[in-house]
Amino acid sequence: MQIELRDPKKIMKLKRLGSFHQSKLSFLRSFLREFNSWDYKRELFELDNDGYGVAVYSFKKEQRKYSLVCFANKLDDNERSDRVIATKWDASFTLFDGIPTKKDIERLSLNVPQQEIGRMTYKELTLSRANKSMRAFNYVVECLSNGNQPSTKKLSEVGYLYRTTAVYGSGKFGLADRFRIKNRPEIHGPFRLEMMLVYFVRQFTIDQVNFISKNKNPRKAIELDKNIARSLGIGNSTGLGMAPFIVNHPILLNNWILARETALKKIREIKDVKQEDFNYFFECLKNSINNINTWNTDSDYQKEKIKSLKIDLVKFIKYLEQEFDKKKEYLFNIIFNWVDSNLTEESIEYVVSLFLEPYDEIVDQLTPTMSADEEKFFNIPVERKIEDLRVIIEKNYTEILNIDFNEDKNIQNFWFISKNKEEPRVANRFEEIGSELEQPLAISRDVKSLYQRIKNLKNSMTISRFLADNNDLRHAVRRVFMIEKFPYSEIQDNIIGSELMPIDMLRLKLSFFGACKFDPRSDKWLRICMFQGAPLPDELKKFNDNWIYNSLN
Amino acid sequence: MRSFSEIETISKRASRGAGFSWGVSEEIGKSVRLLEMFGLPGILHLKNYLEKINNHNYQKITIISADNISNNIPYCPISVGVNFLDQAYNLEKIENINFSNLAYPLLAVPFLSRSSEIIGKKILLNLENFKFLFNYNQSILSNFDNSLISKTTNFLISFNQNEDSFDKKTWDSLYKISQKTFVDETESSKKTAAGAGLTDND
Numbered sequence: 001m002q003i004e005l006r007d008p009k010k011i012m013k014l015k016r017l018g019s020f021h022q023s024k025l026s027f028l029r030s031f032l033r034e035f036n037s038w039d040y041k042r043e044l045f046e047l048d049n050d051g052y053g054v055a056v057y058s059f060k061k062e063q064r065k066y067s068l069v070c071f072a073n074k075l076d077d078n079e080r081s082d083r084v085i086a087t088k089w090d091a092s093f094t095l096f097d098g099i100p101t102k103k104d105i106e107r108l109s110l111n112v113p114q115q116e117i118g119r120m121t122y123k124e125l126t127l128s129r130a131n132k133s134m135r136a137f138n139y140v141v142e143c144l145s146n147g148n149q150p151s152t153k154k155l156s157e158v159g160y161l162y163r164t165t166a167v168y169g170s171g172k173f174g175l176a177d178r179f180r181i182k183n184r185p186e187i188h189g190p191f192r193l194e195m196m197l198v199y200f201v202r203q204f205t206i207d208q209v210n211f212i213s214k215n216k217n218p219r220k221a222i223e224l225d226k227n228i229a230r231s232l233g234i235g236n237s238t239g240l241g242m243a244p245f246i247v248n249h250p251i252l253l254n255n256w257i258l259a260r261e262t263a264l265k266k267i268r269e270i271k272d273v274k275q276e277d278f279n280y281f282f283e284c285l286k287n288s289i290n291n292i293n294t295w296n297t298d299s300d301y302q303k304e305k306i307k308s309l310k311i312d313l314v315k316f317i318k319y320l321e322q323e324f325d326k327k328k329e330y331l332f333n334i335i336f337n338w339v340d341s342n343l344t345e346e347s348i349e350y351v352v353s354l355f356l357e358p359y360d361e362i363v364d365q366l367t368p369t370m371s372a373d374e375e376k377f378f379n380i381p382v383e384r385k386i387e388d389l390r391v392i393i394e395k396n397y398t399e400i401l402n403i404d405f406n407e408d409k410n411i412q413n414f415w416f417i418s419k420n421k422e423e424p425r426v427a428n429r430f431e432e433i434g435s436e437l438e439q440p441l442a443i444s445r446d447v448k449s450l451y452q453r454i455k456n457l458k459n460s461m462t463i464s465r466f467l468a469d470n471n472d473l474r475h476a477v478r479r480v481f482m483i484e485k486f487p488y489s490e491i492q493d494n495i496i497g498s499e500l501m502p503i504d505m506l507r508l509k510l511s512f513f514g515a516c517k518f519d520p521r522s523d524k525w526l527r528i529c530m531f532q533g534a535p536l537p538d539e540l541k542k543f544n545d546n547w548i549y550n551s552l553n
Numbered sequence: 554m555r556s557f558s559e560i561e562t563i564s565k566r567a568s569r570g571a572g573f574s575w576g577v578s579e580e581i582g583k584s585v586r587l588l589e590m591f592g593l594p595g596i597l598h599l600k601n602y603l604e605k606i607n608n609h610n611y612q613k614i615t616i617i618s619a620d621n622i623s624n625n626i627p628y629c630p631i632s633v634g635v636n637f638l639d640q641a642y643n644l645e646k647i648e649n650i651n652f653s654n655l656a657y658p659l660l661a662v663p664f665l666s667r668s669s670e671i672i673g674k675k676i677l678l679n680l681e682n683f684k685f686l687f688n689y690n691q692s693i694l695s696n697f698d699n700s701l702i703s704k705t706t707n708f709l710i711s712f713n714q715n716e717d718s719f720d721k722k723t724w725d726s727l728y729k730i731s732q733k734t735f736v737d738e739t740e741s742s743k744k745t746a747a748g749a750g751l752t753d754n755d
Contacts, residue, residue, distance in 0.1 A: 121554065171558025178558070378583060379671060382639045417566075440575035464639045468615045471635065474576020 001330060003268045005261045005487075009399060012257070012492040018504025019305070019346040022548065023353035024363045025259055025370065026514030028530055031195035033364075033545060034186055035059055040537040042207070043099060047072060051212040054109065057200045057537070058099060064186070066125070066193070067096045068200035069105060071113050072208060080131050082165045082237040084421050089115070089129035091162065091204070095197045097123050097176065115166070116421070120174040126197045127175060130162040130205075133235060137161050137209060140224065144213035147220040152228055156294050159517060159529045161205040163235030167194045188368045190252065191513065202234045202531050226536065233532030236515070239525040243505040244415060244424045247441045250482050250489035252372040256512050257488035259366040260352070264336070266362050267355050273331040277358035281332075282320065284357045287549040289313060291516065299520040301501075305346045312347035357546065377485070380478050386466060387459035389480055393451050396483045396490070400444040401451060403494055411445065412498040414438040426502060426524070442496045446476040516548075561586040564599055571603040573631065580635055584663035591666075591693045593659060597701065602630065602657040605703075611656055616640070619647045627656040627704050634664030637710075641668035645712045652708040659702065665710065666690045675713040681705055686713075 010016065022029070038059040047053035052074055058067040072091045079088050092113045100108065104123070111118030115129055136158040143150040169191070171177040187193060206229045214221045246253050292313070295306055319338060328334060332355055339351045356363055393401070403410055414435040418425050429435045440446070450473045457466065467474060483489050495505070503520050510518065515528035535543050565582030569575055581599070588595030611629035614621060617640050621628065633655060637644065644650060655661065658680050669676045670690035678685040681702065686694040717724070 122556070171556030174554060174556055174559070177556050378579075379667070380639070383642050464642070467639050468636060471577050472574040474574060475579060476576070478576060478579075 001269055001271070001333070003265045003333065005258075005265055008257075008396075008487045008490075009492050011261065012488060012490060014491060014493040014495070014501065014504040016345050016349070017491065017508040018501065019344075019349045020508050020511035021350050021353045022511055022514045022516055023260065024356040024359075024545065025256075025263065025367060026512055027189060027191045027370075028195045028199070028514030028534070029545065029548065030189045030363075030367045030370075031192050031199065032534060032540065032543060033367075034189065034192070035196070036540045036543040037061065038540075040540060042203075043067060044105075045207065045211075047208065047211055049212075049215040050074070051208050051215075054105060055204055055207070056100065056105070057203060059196065061186070064184070065098050066196060067099050068197060068204070069094050069096050069100055069108050069112065070201070070204045071109060072204075073113055075131075077134070080134075082131060082163065084166060084239060084241065084423050086165065087115075089113075089165065090132045091201075092129040093127070093197060093201055093204075094120065094124045095126040095193055095200075097125055097181070116173060118173065120172075122174075122176045122180065124175050125181070125193045126167060126169040127173060128164050128167040128197055128201065130164040130201060130234070132162055133158050133160060137205075140209050141213050141216065144210065144224060145217040145221045147217075147222050149222070149225050149228060152231060155228065155232065157296060158235070159231075159294075159532050160202075160233045160235040161209055162201065163237055163527065164198060164201065165237050166241070167197060167236075169194050182371075182373075188371060190256070190371050195513075198234050198236075198530055199534070199537070202232070202534075203537050205234070206232065206536070230536055230539075231533060233516075233529040233534070236528050236530060237521075237525065238506055238510065238528065240424050240426060240502055240506075242509050243426075243502050244439065244441055246505060246509055247443065247491065247495065249372070249374065250479065251374045251377055251486050253491075254486035254489035255370050255372050258486075259370050260356075261488065263356050263359070263362050263366055264352055267359060268330065268333040268336055270332060271329050275326070278326060278331060280358040281354060284546060284549045285313070285317070285351075285354050288354065291549065295517050297517075297519040299526075301503075301523075302518060302520050308344045309346050309350060312343040313350070316343065316347070316351065357549075360545075377482055378478070380463060380467070380474070381481055382462065382464035382467065384463050384481070385459060386454050386457050386461045386463070389463065389466075389477065390451070390454060390459070392480050392484045393447060396480075396487070397444070397447050397451075397492075399492060400494070401448060403444060403448065403497075405445045405448055409498040410494060411442075411496055413496045413500055415441045415496070426500070429496075440475050442494075443476070443479055443490060444494045445496060446473065447480060449473060450476040450480065514548075557586050557590060560589050560596060564596070567599065567603055568631075571606050577631065577635055580638070580664075581631060581660075584634065584660070584667070587663040587666060587690075588659065593662065593693070593695075593697065594699050594701075595659070595663070598657050598659045601701065601703065602660060605656075609656075612654075617644060617650065619649065620651050620653070622653045624654065627654045628652055630655060630657045630660035634661040637661065638664045638668050638671070641672050644668075645672050645674060648711060650710040653706055655705050655708045657703060658705045658708050659697075661708075662693070666693055672712075674715060677711045677713055679707065679709040681707050 038061045041058050043058050044056040052072050055070040056067050058065055070091055070093050075088055075090050092115060094108060094112045111120065120127060136155060140150045169175060181187065206224060210223050292306060292310060297303060339348050405411055408430065412429055413426050414429045415424060415426050416434050416437055416439055453470060453473060463477065502524050503526055506526060507518055510528050515530050516532060517529045518526055520526040533547050535547060561582040564585035565578045568578035568581040573581065585595035585599050610626045612623040612626040613629055613632040614636055617636055633652060662685060665676050665678055666687045667690050669687035676687040683695060683697045
C-alpha cells in the first residue's frame with residue numbers, strides 16, 4: 001500500500017507546527033546516538049571554593065577531539081538576567097575544535113565571558129552562556145552539603161540547575177564557518193555541535209554543584225545521587241531570535257519536516273507490524289504520560305494544550321486497549337487514521353512522534369537528510385518562464401492567495417532587527433516606528449504581490465527578463481522556485497497577521513532540537529528543558545535511546 | 554578575523570540599508586563573501602560604494618548588450634553584476650561585452666565568477682591593466698593588486714571557448730604512462746566477462 005505524504009498546506013500551518021513534540025529524529029537524541037561511542041574525559045577542573053574558575057570537557061574518537069571550555073564567574077543576584085540584553089552571566093562556554101592549550105584558554109578567558117562583544121576564532125565552533133536557577137542550585141547545595149539528597153519532587157518543579165540564554169554557532173562573532181567543518185561525518189545532522197555544547201554544560205553544572213557542596217562542608221557533604229543527576233537537564237530561555245531562522249532557512253525547514261513526514265509514511269506502509277514493535281510503541285506511550293504529568297507551566301495557552309493532550313491520551317489508550325484489533329494489517333495506518341479523526345492537533349503530533357520509537361532503521365536513514373546545502377539552491381533559474389512561476393504559486397500558495405493584504409489586520413505586525421542587540425523582534429506596524437526597516441519575512445504577502453505583478457504578463461516571458469525590471473521582488477521569486485523542489489519549505493500562514501502566535505514558530509524549532517516541557521512565559525518567549533533524563537557522559541556507552549520516556553518522571 | 558558568515562550578513566544588511574531590495578542585497582552578501590574568500594577586497598569596495606550611493610547618481614542597467622555606454626553617469630556595479638548573472642545564458646552568445654563607464658568594478662566581479670559556473674564556461678575580464686580568469690566559480694586567477702578602483706572606462710568581458718590547455722600529443726604521452734596501471738586480459742577472463750557466450754544480435 002502506498003501512503004501519500006501529508007499535505008504541506010495542512011502540516012505547515014503555524015497552529016500545527018506549534019503542536020510538534022520531540023521525537024527520535026530530534027537533534028539532541030541523534031547527537032547522543034552518534035556520540036555514544038566516543039571517549040569522554042574531564043580534562044581540567046580548576047574552580048575555587050565558591051565554584052568559580054575554568055573547566056574543560058572533551059569527546060575523543062580516533063584523531064578527532066572536541067572540548068567544551070567553561071568559565072564560571074561571580075555574578076551578583078541583581079546582575080542576573082536571562083534577557084538577551086544582559087552582559088554578565090554565571091557561566092560562559094565555548095566548544096573548541098581539539099583540546100585547548102594553556103594559551104588558548106588564556107585567550108578564551110578574555111573573550112568567552114564577553115559573549116557578543118568578545119571575538120572568537122576559527123578554532124571555536126559554538127558559544128553560549130547560562131545562568132543558575134538559584135532556587136534549584138542553592139537548594140541542591142544546601143542538601144548535599146548537609147549530607148542529604150535533594151527531593152526529586154522538588155527538583156522536578158524546575159528540572160535543571162542552569163539555563164542557557166543563547167547558543168551561537170555558524171560563524172557568529174568570528175566562530176568557525178560551517179562550510180569548513182560540514183564534511184565531518186559525525187556532524188551530519190543539524191545543530192550537532194550546539195547539542196554537544198549543551199550536553200557538556202549539563203555535566204559541568206552537576207560537577208560544579210558537587211564541588212561547591214563539598215567545599216562548603218567537607219566532612220558532611222555527599223555527592224548528588226546519579227539517578228537524581230540524570231533527571232536534571234539544562235533549561236533554556238528562548239525568545240524571538242529563533243523565529244526568523246525557520247523562515248530564513250527554507251530548505252533546512254523542508255528537510256526537517258520531510259524527514260518526519262517520510263518516517264510517518266514509511267511506518268504507515270508497514271503491512272505486518274511486529275507484535276514487539278507495537279508493544280514497544282505502547283510502552284513508550286504509557287511511560288510518556290509521566291512526562292506530561294510533570295509538565296509545569298503558568299501559561300493558560302499551554303495549560304489548555306496540556307489538558308487536551310491528557311484527555312486525548314486517555315481516550316487513545318482506551319481505544320488501543322478496548323476497541324482496536326491488533327491482528328489487522330497496516331496497524332499503524334489504522335491507528336493514524338483514528339488519531340487523525342478523533343484527536344486534537346497537539347495530540348496527533350504527539351502520537352506521530354511516538355510512532356517513530358520502534359523503528360531505528362527508518363530513523364537512522366533519515367537523520368543524515370536533515371542537514372541542507374542551501375548554497376546549491378540560491379541561484380534563481382532565470383531561464384524558466386513566467387508560466388512556471390504562476391503554476392508553482394497557484395499550486396503551492398493556494399490559501400495564501402486568498403489573504404487580503406490591504407486589510408490592516410493582515411499586515412498588523414512587522415519583523416525587525418533591534419539596534420541594541422541585533423536580535424529579531426516583532427512589533428505592531430500601526431503603533432510602533434520602524435516598519436520601513438522591515439525584515440523580508442512576510443513571505444506570504446510578498447508572494448501574493450509577485451502573483452499580482454505577473455498577472456498580466458506573457459507566459460512565455462523568461463524570469464531573466466522579468467527580473468530586469470522587478471528586482472524588488474527578487475527574494476520572493478527565489479522562494480517560489482525553492483518550494484517547487486522543497487514542498488515543506490514554507491510556513492503556510494501569514495506571519496505578519498494580527499493572529500500570529502510567535503511561540504508556535506519557536507516551539508516548532510525547539511521540538512526538532514528535542515526540547516521538552518514547553519513553558520510559554522508570554523506569546524513571545526518560553527522556557528524549555530533539554531537532556532532531562534539523558535544518560536550522563538560516563539554512561540553513554542551503555543546508552544539506551546528510550547531514556548526520554550523512562551526517566552522523565 | 555571576521556568569519557565569512559559575518560561578512561555575508563553585514564554586506565547584505567548594509568546593502569539593504571543603502572536602499573537595495575532584499576533579494577538584491579542577498580546577492581550582494583553572497584558576492585562580497587565570494588570576493589573575500591578569493592582574497593579580493595570586497596568589504597572595502599562595498600563600503601566605499603555604499604557610502605557614495607546617496608550623493609551620487611549611478612546608472613542602472615536593464616538589458617546588457619555588447620557595448621554598454623553610459624557617457625555621463627557611471628553604471629552601478631551591482632545592477633551590472635545582477636543583470637549579467639540573470640542574462641548570462643543569452644550573453645554567452647556575444648563574444649565580447651564592454652562597459653564604458655562603470656563604478657567600483659570589483660563589485661561586479663563575483664557575479665561574473667558565478668555566471669562562469671552557471672553557463673559552464675571560463676570567463677575572462679580585462680579591467681584596466683588587470684586580468685581576471687573566472688574558473689567556474691571554483692577560483693579566480695588574477696594579477697589584481699587590490700587597489701581601490703572607484704571608476705573604470707575599461708571593463709571588457711569575453712567568454713572563453715571550452716578548450717584544453719594542452720595538445721593531443723601531451724595527452725597521449727600522459728595516457729601512455731597511465732596504461733602502466735592496466736593488466737593484460739587473459740583468454741579465460743575474456744570468455745567469462747559480461748555478455749560472454751551470448752549473441753548481441755538478440
